[in-house]
Amino acid sequence: xxxxxxxxxxxxxxxxxxxxxxxxxxxxxxxxxxxxxxxxxxxxxxxxxxxxxxxxxxxxxxxxxxxxxxxxxxxxxxxxxxxxxxxxxxxxxxxxxxxxxxxxxxxxxxxxxxxxxxxxxxxxxxxxxxxxxxxxxxxxxxxxxxxxxxxxxxxxxxxxxxxxxxxxxxxxxxxxxxxxxxxxxxxxxxxxxxxxxxxxxxxxxxxxxxxxxxxxxxxxxxxxxxxxxxxxxxxxxxxxxxxxxxxxxxxxxxxxxxxxxxxxxxxxxxxxxxxx
Amino acid sequence: xxxxxxxxxxxxxxxxxxxxxxxxxxxxxxxxxxxxxxxxxxxxxxxxxxxxxxxxxxxxxxxxxxxxxxxxxxxxxxxxxxxxxxxxxxxxxxxxxxxxxxxxxxxxxxxxxxxxxxxxxxxxxxxxxxxxxxxxxxxxxxxxxxxxxxxxxxxxxxxxxxxxxxxxxxxxxxxxxxxxxxxxxxxxxxxxxxxxxxxxxxxxxxxxxxxxxxxxxxxxxxxxxxxxxxxxxxxxxxxxxxxxxxxxxxxxxxxxxxxxxxxxxxxxxxxxxxxx
Numbered sequence: 001x002x003x004x005x006x007x008x009x010x011x012x013x014x015x016x017x018x019x020x021x022x023x024x025x026x027x028x029x030x031x032x033x034x035x036x037x038x039x040x041x042x043x044x045x046x047x048x049x050x051x052x053x054x055x056x057x058x059x060x061x062x063x064x065x066x067x068x069x070x071x072x073x074x075x076x077x078x079x080x081x082x083x084x085x086x087x088x089x090x091x092x093x094x095x096x097x098x099x100x101x102x103x104x105x106x107x108x109x110x111x112x113x114x115x116x117x118x119x120x121x122x123x124x125x126x127x128x129x130x131x132x133x134x135x136x137x138x139x140x141x142x143x144x145x146x147x148x149x150x151x152x153x154x155x156x157x158x159x160x161x162x163x164x165x166x167x168x169x170x171x172x173x174x175x176x177x178x179x180x181x182x183x184x185x186x187x188x189x190x191x192x193x194x195x196x197x198x199x200x201x202x203x204x205x206x207x208x209x210x211x212x213x214x215x216x217x218x219x220x221x222x223x224x225x226x227x228x229x230x231x232x233x234x235x236x237x238x239x240x241x242x243x244x245x246x247x248x249x250x251x252x253x254x255x256x257x258x259x260x261x262x263x264x265x266x267x268x269x270x271x272x273x274x275x276x
Numbered sequence: 277x278x279x280x281x282x283x284x285x286x287x288x289x290x291x292x293x294x295x296x297x298x299x300x301x302x303x304x305x306x307x308x309x310x311x312x313x314x315x316x317x318x319x320x321x322x323x324x325x326x327x328x329x330x331x332x333x334x335x336x337x338x339x340x341x342x343x344x345x346x347x348x349x350x351x352x353x354x355x356x357x358x359x360x361x362x363x364x365x366x367x368x369x370x371x372x373x374x375x376x377x378x379x380x381x382x383x384x385x386x387x388x389x390x391x392x393x394x395x396x397x398x399x400x401x402x403x404x405x406x407x408x409x410x411x412x413x414x415x416x417x418x419x420x421x422x423x424x425x426x427x428x429x430x431x432x433x434x435x436x437x438x439x440x441x442x443x444x445x446x447x448x449x450x451x452x453x454x455x456x457x458x459x460x461x462x463x464x465x466x467x468x469x470x471x472x473x474x475x476x477x478x479x480x481x482x483x484x485x486x487x488x489x490x491x492x493x494x495x496x497x498x499x500x501x502x503x504x505x506x507x508x509x510x511x512x513x514x515x516x517x518x519x520x521x522x523x524x525x526x527x528x529x530x531x532x533x534x535x536x537x538x539x540x541x542x543x544x545x546x547x548x549x550x551x552x
Binding site for chain 1: 279281288291292293294295296297298299300301302303304305307333334335362364366368374375376377378387389391393407408410411412413414415420421422423424425426427428430431434446454455
């Protein structure tokens with residue numbers, strides 16, 4: 001498989017990272033993940049805008065243009081024979097001296113990979129996680145390399161036979177899944193947690209809200225406790241690789257709550273979000 | 277410089293890490309840092325116990341014995357000519373497939389480095405950080421590779437001319453510095469935040485509490501707001517590399533508050549903690 005590293009196309013098997021890279025030692029970097037359809041990146045502008053915003057928060061220089069990434073993504077998709085897949089752009093702050101203080105200037109390391117991704121799975125069993133999402137951590141609000149709380153939420157879900165995890169924040173409000181935003185429908189109203197719940201500003205999340213509003217759907221962002229799901233008709237997850245994924249059931253301490261993934265509004269949104 | 281990687285001694289300049297290492301991509305791993313004095317690791321048992329506890333939380337296998345690490349640390353100190361310095365043991369979950377779900381079984385990657393460290397600096401200016409420590413995140417309670425919130429706290433402190441940052445948690449309680457625990461003294465009483473404030477269980481923190489109690493000092497762990505520092509006589513930071521470091525002043529929105537680093541109890545504790 002070919003990857004793109006700091007502007008060069010190289011065989012992944014031949015590429016190696018320095019042991020003093022701060023991405024490796026301190027999770028000190030950002031990334032973004034986008035869908036690939038028909039060999040082209042989907043909504044790349046939005047993903048690169050988010051990556052640039054994330055990098056700016058942490059003072060990490062971005063050593064490439066959007067056009068370079070667009071070209072590289074298409075080249076990798078063609079070279080690796082990927083029509084449907086996912087791209088991941090990783091931007092580490094690069095190598096540095098011992099300790100937390102970043103080198104100045106930083107010599108960031110950028111890595112772009114495009115790989116096949118399986119078609120979206122069917123409705124998911126989701127575990128109500130015992131891992132508490134921080135509403136305040138920078139690593140909750142921005143897409144950084146410091147992802148271990150998310151990894152652990154997914155791992156614990158898998159141990160319990162679930163494909164994803166639903167995380168609440170420290171105030172008990174619904175936040176997100178380990179690698180997805182969360183939406184639910186009650187009657188004719190669409191709900192999703194507001195960003196101040198400790199939520200990543202998902203590209204698919206923003207698109208879905210926009211589509212819903214353009215169709216005259218009452219779409220509400222806010223702070224909601226778990227009680228909100230008690231009367232919900234449908235629950236689903238969104239991210240840029242899988243699109244809109246319905247939740248079949250939520251597994252909690254009090255048992256398993258099933259949702260109707262076939263509701264009319266859910267189907268409309270699924271059809272509208274333009275992912276195959 | 278020689279490092280130890282998965283049981284082999286290698287030149288750091290020749291060592292490279294796979295681009296699909298989950299430490300690099302997801303901050304998916306743990307580490308520990310210990311002092312080196314006279315070419316030997318300090319309190320290595322306590323550090324390895326903490327690293328094993330951290331790894332167990334995340335289900336990461338630990339592919340070495342304590343004796344192997346002890347021997348490797350001494351060999352690296354001798355080979356690299358380090359008498360006074362610091363060791364860092366990094367344990368990544370290793371390479372994996374795309375996505376958050378860990379590979380099973382994992383093939384972890386362990387890296388030990390021993391390098392010179394500067395002698396402790398004098399009393400520090402410390403910035404009251406605008407970064408909020410999560411009291412609930414696993415990455416607050418365990419020493420993981422997902423460290424970007426700490427990195428950013430240190431970076432912002434440096435921009436303001438400060439050597440460290442003081443972080444409060446989401447309840448406004450004093451938590452810790454970016455890479456140190458926090459203690460203060462009022463009268464004859466020693467205070468430090470309890471672990472449930474979102475605090476790493478520092479090895480030096482535990483030793484200092486033990487020493488204080490053995491000397492009959494009233495040492496209190498608890499939840500304290502910033503108000504507690506208004507009447508404090510001395511404030512200091514502890515970690516395993518620098519030992520006990522006094523705080524000269526705390527820079528906040530309302531100005532700069534100076535502390536007396538030369539108080540009698542502070543000096544006693546500094547002398548007692550057995551770091552040169």
